Amino acid sequence: GAGVSQTPSNKVTEKGKYVELRCDPISGHTALYWYRQSLGQGPEFLIYFQGTGAADDSGLPNDRFFAVRPEGSVSTLKIQRTERGDSAVYLCASSPSRLTDTQYFGPGTRLTVL
Amino acid sequence: RKEVEQDPGPFNVPEGATVAFNCTYSNSASQSFFWYRQDCRKEPKLLMSVYSSGNEDGRFTAQLNRASQYISLLIRDSKLSDSATYLCVVYRGGATNKLIFGTGTLLAVQP
Numbered sequence: 001g002a003g004v005s006q007t008p009s010n011k012v013t014e015k016g017k018y019v020e021l022r023c024d025p026i027s028g029h030t031a032l033y034w035y036r037q038s039l040g041q042g043p044e045f046l047i048y049f050q051g052t053g054a055a056d057d058s059g060l061p062n063d064r065f066f067a068v069r070p071e072g073s074v075s076t077l078k079i080q081r082t083e084r085g086d087s088a089v090y091l092c093a094s095s096p097s098r099l100t101d102t103q104y105f106g107p108g109t110r111l112t113v114l
Numbered sequence: 115r116k117e118v119e120q121d122p123g124p125f126n127v128p129e130g131a132t133v134a135f136n137c138t139y140s141n142s143a144s145q146s147f148f149w150y151r152q153d154c155r156k157e158p159k160l161l162m163s164v165y166s167s168g169n170e171d172g173r174f175t176a177q178l179n180r181a182s183q184y185i186s187l188l189i190r191d192s193k194l195s196d197s198a199t200y201l202c203v204v205y206r207g208g209a210t211n212k213l214i215f216g217t218g219t220l221l222a223v224q225p
Contacts, residue, residue, distance in 0.1 A: 033212065040122075042201050042215030043158065056210050091157060093213075101146040101205040103213060105157040 002026065004106030006092050012112045013082055021077040021109045025094030032075050033103060034067055035091040043091050049075060050098050082113045117141055120202050120216035128224050131192045135219045137185040137202030144214075146205035147178050149187045151198045152218065158201055161187075192223045 005024040013019050025032050031050055035043035045059040049069045057067070064082075069075040079086055089110050093103040120137045127133050139147075147164040162169065164176040164185050175188040185202055202216040 031211065035213075035215075040217070042118075042203075042217050043213075045212040045214065048211050050211075056212065058210070059212075098211050101148075101207065101213075102160065105159070107157050110155075 004092055004094055004104055006090075006106040006109050008109060009107065010110045010112075012114065014114050015082060015084060017082050017113075019079050019082060019111065021079075021090050021111070023075045023077070023092030023094075023106060025073065025075070025092070026104055029094035029096050029104075030072065031095040031098050031100075031103075032069060033093045033095075034075070034077050035093065037089045037091055037108070039088075046077070055098070079111075082111075084113050087111055087113045115140065116216070117214050118202055118204055118216040120219050122217050122219060124220040124222055126222045126224060127192055129192055129194060131223075132188065132190045133192055133221060134189075135187045135200055135202070135221075137187075137216055139183050139185065139202075139204050139214075141204070141206065141214075142183065143206065144204040145207045147185050148203040148205070148213075149174075149176055149185075150201040150203050150215075152201055153198050158203075158215075161200070189221075192221075194223050194225060197221055197223045 034046040037043040048056040051072045064080045067077045089108040091108045092106045149161040150158040151161045152158045164178045173190045199218040201218045
């Protein structure tokens with residue numbers, strides 16, 4: 001079946017602009033995660049959804065970052081007033097439930113803030 | 115100090131060599147342990163889970179020492195196709211339910 005998909009694959013924006021990154025999890029997966037990977041680093045946790053609700057948003061760096069999952073499937077990560085330091089690959093992952101430790105990753109969105 | 119520590123490498127080895135990666139983690143509440151592989155500009159993919167009893171998958175052997183909070187990965191008879199970044203990962207379940215990644219170790223297998 002289809003894996004996790006993310007759009008766009010690449011996004012170039014200017015400092016101060018607003019961006020939205022989309023994640024389509026594997027069908028039927030109730031848990032969804034966002035991670036951010038900076039150059040030379042491993043992915044870092046941002047937020048975890050169980051169904052429609054954010055169960056843990058402790059990784060969001062500041063209030064410019066926000067994520068939603070209104071129908072418990074597709075999720076959107078929103079970044080306001082982008083800064084150059086936000087440039088990274090944003091990875092989405094999903095898992096069948098919160099009880100499993102296996103997460104399936106999408107290909108990521110490469111965000112570049114000029 | 116990072117919660118999961120790895121030597122970033124790079125490890126440059128000839129084909130056929132045996133190479134070992136090590137990793138330490140600081141949170142004793144970590145529940146599960148993994149090695150992920152990440153190719154350049156691709157997403158991380160699960161290579162194998164790691165158990166205290168040790169587990170082997172072909173040329174790959176992983177080991178966990180809970181007392182020392184130490185994880186290892188051994189690759190025997192390296193192939194060119196093994197060139198990638200290897201990420202040490204721990205899973206913290208419960209309310210947080212997240213994966214915590216090391217910085218990754220870059221392996222370059224030379225012909």
